[in-house]
Amino acid sequence: MSTTTVHVGYAVPRTGIPAAASFRRWVDAALRGAKRRKATELSIRIVDTTEGRALNRDYRGKDYATNVLSFEAELPPDVKLPLIGDLAICAPVVAREAAEQGKRERDHWAHLTVHGVLHLLGYDHIEDADAEVMEALETRVLADLGIADPYAA
Secondary structure (H helix, E strand, O other): OOOEEEEEEEOOOOOOOOOHHHHHHHHHHHHHHOOOOOOEEEEEEEEOHHHHHHHHHHHHOOOOOOOEEEEEOOOOOOOOOOEEEEEEEEHHHHHHHHHHHOOOHHHHHHHHHHHHHHHHOOOOOOOHHHHHHHHHHHHHHHHHOOOOOOOOO
């Protein structure tokens, strides 16, 4: 695999939130799973509900904080950088969802990181067929990390 650069910024207290090394490991796993072999750069910002809600409202028109937002890089065609985009992950939403779903919080962080990276690589889940492909890939990547299928009932 080529070089992967992951910038992690914490806009919330770091207590209970995975370290940057964990996010890098999960990003690398997603890139391997998607068979991306070229240099890749992205940023991850860990946000609170206020910022998460504002981002979701401003960019998606949805007035609530969601778990992860993916912003694909929109570079001019003549700019050749390894940047694929940015993720914003809302810490309180991750904690709440993990508790509601009976999942280990760390596993949910990993899942949302993988999910967000796949969005940056062009995967989506709008159409059922695309959702099946994306969810199957997420499940394989997470299994390689020793994490149970997040979509299992």
